[in-house]
Amino acid sequence: MTAVGIDAMEIWTGKLKLDLAETFAPAQGDDPGKYTKGLGLRASSFPDVYEDIVTMGANAAHRLMERKGLTPDDIGRIDVATESAFDNSKPVSTYIAGCLEQVYDENFHHANKGERKFACISGTQSLDDAYNWIRAGRNRGRAALVIATDTALYARDDPGEATQGAGAVAMLVDEDPNLVELSTEQGYGSADETDFLKPNQQFPSVDGKRSVNVYLARMREALEDFAEVAGDIHPGDYEMIPFHTPFPGMVRKAAALGYRHIIRGTDVGDLMAEEIGHQPMRSDFETDDEFHAAIKEYTDALTETERYQDWYSNAIEPTLEISREVGNWYTGSVHIARASGLKHARENGLDLDDARLLVASYGSGAQAEVHAETVVPGWEEEIGALDIDEQIRNRYDLSFAEYEQVHDVHNHETETDVEEFTAPENEFAFDGWGRMGERK
Numbered sequence: 029m030t031a032v033g034i035d036a037m038e039i040w041t042g043k044l045k046l047d048l049a050e051t052f053a054p055a056q057g058d059d060p061g062k063y064t065k066g067l068g069l070r071a072s073s074f075p076d077v078y079e080d081i082v083t084m085g086a087n088a089a090h091r092l093m094e095r096k097g098l099t100p101d102d103i104g105r106i107d108v109a110t111e112s113a114f115d116n117s118k119p120v121s122t123y124i125a126g127c128l129e130q131v132y133d134e135n136f137h138h139a140n141k142g143e144r145k146f147a148c149i150s151g152t153q154s155l156d157d158a159y160n161w162i163r164a165g166r167n168r169g170r171a172a173l174v175i176a177t178d179t180a181l182y183a184r185d186d187p188g189e190a191t192q193g194a195g196a197v198a199m200l201v202d203e204d205p206n207l208v209e210l211s212t213e214q215g216y217g218s219a220d221e222t223d224f225l226k227p228n229q230q231f232p233s234v235d236g237k238r239s240v241n242v243y244l245a246r247m248r249e250a251l252e253d254f255a256e257v258a259g260d261i262h263p264g265d266y267e268m269i270p271f272h273t274p275f276p277g278m279v280r281k282a283a284a285l286g287y288r289h290i291i292r293g294t295d296v297g298d299l300m301a302e303e304i305g306h307q308p309m310r311s312d313f314e315t316d317d318e319f320h321a322a323i324k325e326y327t328d329a330l331t332e333t334e335r336y337q338d339w340y341s342n343a344i345e346p347t348l349e350i351s352r353e354v355g356n357w358y359t360g361s362v363h364i365a366r367a368s369g370l371k372h373a374r375e376n377g378l379d380l381d382d383a384r385l386l387v388a389s390y391g392s393g394a395q396a397e398v399h400a401e402t403v404v405p406g407w408e409e410e411i412g413a414l415d416i417d418e419q420i421r422n423r424y425d426l427s428f429a430e431y432e433q434v435h436d437v438h439n440h441e442t443e444t445d446v447e448e449f450t451a452p453e454n455e456f457a458f459d460g461w462g463r464m465g466e467r468k
């Protein structure tokens with residue numbers, strides 16, 4: 029079977045930065061440790077006034093096409109995943125294609141364009157769609173462009189405000205990929221939930237605390253479902269586990285749950301049992317509360333062990349490095365986590381050829397999906413081409429007053445006249461309704 033997967037990717041961050049420790053925490057009257065240690069975030073990326081989901085997506089896609097020497101004729105499909113769409117009819121992919129057509133002689137007249145929605149997990153669902161399209165033999169030798177783009181903003185003073193972010197990830201899905209090969213095995217955990225939603229509104233209504241538990245519950249179900257198709261998982265099977273990362277503190281919880289789950293029935297589970305005792309079973313307790321208290325006690329002990337901490341620092345920590353600097357990018361978040369882990373491996377001279385990744389995606393509403401990927405030779409060159417560190421460094425550092433202004437700009441309900449903080453440089457820039465993404 030020909031390998032199908034992600035051939036290359038590009039990341040485009042919003043050009044502004046909100047420093048959580050230096051700027052946000054003092055304005056909120058909070059201890060910076062709540063953000064830097066508790067949530068695990070240093071900063072958020074913010075879109076400048078001329079940036080939005082279209083410009084960021086188009087800029088990431090354009091850079092990807094240029095680097096890979098592609099023209100529109102090479103692309104048979106453009107899938108955009110977003111939960112920040114502004115048009116209930118025309119998909120964002122048509123706006124992005126419109127931008128790209130300004131710079132190529134060819135157009136995308138024969139490409140299938142669409143928009144995927146299921147909160148943050150739709151980035152991975154779009155990858156799946158592209159993979160299935162190629163596997164079904166409908167691609168006529170062409171590749172798919174998958175773009176995850178979001179302005180993940182919350183209402184002012186919402187507890188989610190500290191986790192905001194904005195950026196786009198463009199991925200080229202093709203045969204014989206140079207980055208990762210996707211597998212056919214997937215596990216799902218899915219249930220109708222109402223802890224995070226945006227029914228015809230700009231900013232989400234969120235029950236933040238509940239959303240954390242819903243994430244964990246769906247992730248556990250997805251891991252169980254994955255084991256049904258792929259067989260039992262051993263912690264040593266996967267070099268890294270990129271999780272959907274709304275903030276690194278969430279992944280700290282998800283990783284502990286994942287590890288607890290995957291060591292069951294393995295030699296690692298036996299060693300852990302000797303060290304900290306057996307995992308609590310529901311049947312040993314009279315009430316759910318007693319069981320949950322015992323699970324929490326066991327998990328706390330587990331995460332204190334050297335074995336767990338070694339695993340965490342190799343399999344999880346590297347996937348969080350970019351996220352700490354940029355916040356939640358919703359649909360792009362898990363794809364940043366993958367890129368972050370691979371970038372860390374490249375910078376530290378780790379050989380990941382043929383290594384396996386377990387990619388754990390999640391979207392509120394709610395659904396988790398777990399699938400395996402294989403890192404393929406060529407990955408180092410592809411990851412080495414990313415300039416995300418430079419983009420992160422070059423962001424304009426907002427004062428709190430400037431942050432308040434720019435937040436208003438991106439709240440479509442508020443009239444504002446704020447000057448841009450940075451200047452567009454040879455990129456697509458937002459230029460008013462109906463004239464989106466002009467090249468400047």
Ligand code: HMG
Nearest residue numbers: 059061062065066147148187188236237239240274391392
């Ligand atoms: P909060 O309630 O204001 O924060 O917001 P907190 O009081 O729970 O503190 C956060 C952590 O910091 C806690 O750690 C504190 O102990 C710690 P934990 O107990 O959880 O391990 N802390 C400190 N640590 C060190 N020094 C200090 C200090 N103070 C406190 N001084 C909340 C947290 C998650 C509720 C909020 O950020 C929120 O509402 N976020 C938005 C929703 C969200 O991100 N949910 C995550 C799961 S759902 C998801 O991922 C889907 C999503 O991406 C959307 C989609 O799919 O489309 C959001």
